Amino acid sequence: MLDTPSAQVPTLSLNQQATDPQGFADQLGQSFRRFGFAIVADHGIPDDLIARAWDQTKKLFELPEEEKRRYHVPGGGGARGYTPFKTEIAKDAKVVDLKEFWHVGRELPEGHRYADTMAPNIWPERPEGFRDTFIELFGAFDTAGDKLLSGIARHLGLEDRWFDRAVKDGNSVLRLLHYPPIPADAEGVRAGAHEDINLITLLLGAEEAGLELLDRDSGRWLAVKxxxxxxxxxxxxxxxxxxxxxxxxxxxxxxxxxxxxRGHSRYSMPFFLHPAPDFLIESLEGTVTAENPNRYPTPITAHDYLHERLVEIGLIKK
Known part of the structure; x- marks a missing residue:
């Protein structure tokens, strides 16, 4: 891994969106077209909130295994609460990932129309203040995600707020990830080769080496730093x-x-930004051309698509 070359993913500033929205949108879109990834500084999530979240994430995973497993919901697809070590497996992988995680979702008011498809949150008794911290962090990720989606819409030639209707009360998930220390001869990797299910993923905690992307141009793995x-x-x-x-x-x-x-833990916090469960995923008209014919003539709801993929990665049993 030490010899893995770095991907030349540009670092953009979200502050640019306020002064040069088209310039920001163009750079964001170009980075996505080239790498499928972008690096975004000045994202607006307060440093003190992030520091508090890291502290509570570490305290959460330091809890006794028996206590953490009280918050695991068998058959729940890992939608909320705790998912134990060696549960998730990348699509088509032979061995499970070397990680444990906790999911926080959107807080919905009682009687909300998505209550049947979006599970309520599970909150641990400790660490103290966990619920308040992660409700606040979820909201901050939501705000940053809306800004990025606005840039994506502009890049695609859509109205800036096109995604608002898609993600209003969306089924987004904040994942707190812990990759525990592993022995030198550990079978498998911390997270096997995969693609994310959702619209976009916003990730904090990638400074610790390990994240790599598969470059489509060269076919080589490149480190994201x-x-x-x-x-x-x-x-x-x-x-x-x-x-x-x-x-x-x-x-x-x-x-x-x-x-x-390998004797050190690795932590990260990805925010998987999802549309609402009943949003219909249908190829945008402007993306279908003679050179790029429609790959997906049959639309699918976000809920049905998510369910299919959760089965594939072992979080939901057929």
Missing amino acids: PPEGAMVVNVGDMLQRLTNHVLPSTTHRVVNPPPER
């Missing part, structure tokens, strides 16, 4: 499908560290 505090953003399969592959979803993985780092 953001500046400290910057956010890594990547296209998910729902956006790839919606744009008829104009914006591609790129295969990526988290490889094991070199031997001297």
Whole structure:
């Protein structure tokens, strides 16, 4: 892994969107078209909130295994609460990922029309303040995601707020990830090669080495190394499908560290930005051309698409 070359993914500033929205949209779109990834600085999530979230994430995963497993819902697809170590497997992989995680979803008011398809959150008794911290962080990710979607819409020639209707009360998930220390001869990797399911993923915590993307031009794995505090953003399969592959979803993985780092934990916080369950994923008219014919003539709802993929990665049993 130490010899893996770095992907030359440009670092963009979200502040540019306020002064040069078209310039920002063009750079974001070009980075996505080339890599399926972008690096975004000045994302607007407060440093003190992020620091609090990291502290509580570490305390959460330090809880006794028996206590954490009280928050696991067998058969729940990992939608909320705790998912134990060695549960998730990348599509078509032979061994499970070396990770455990916790999911926080959108807080819906009682009687909401999506209550039947979006599970209520599960909140641990400790660490203290966990619920308030992650409700606040979820909201901050939501705001940053809306701004990025606005840039994507502009890049695609759509109205700036086109995605608003798609993601209003969307089924987004904040994942708190812990990759525990592993032995030198561990079977598998921390996260096998995969593509994300959702529209876009916003990731904090990629400064620790390990995240790699599969470059479509060269066929080589390239390391993604953001500046400290910057956010890594990547296209998910729902956006790839919606744009008829104009914006591609790129295969990526988290490889094991070199031997001297295997005794250390790795933490990250991806925010999987999803549309509402009943949003119809249908190829955008402007992305279907003679050179790029429609790959997906049959539309599918976001809920049905998500269910199909959760079966594939082992979080829901057939």
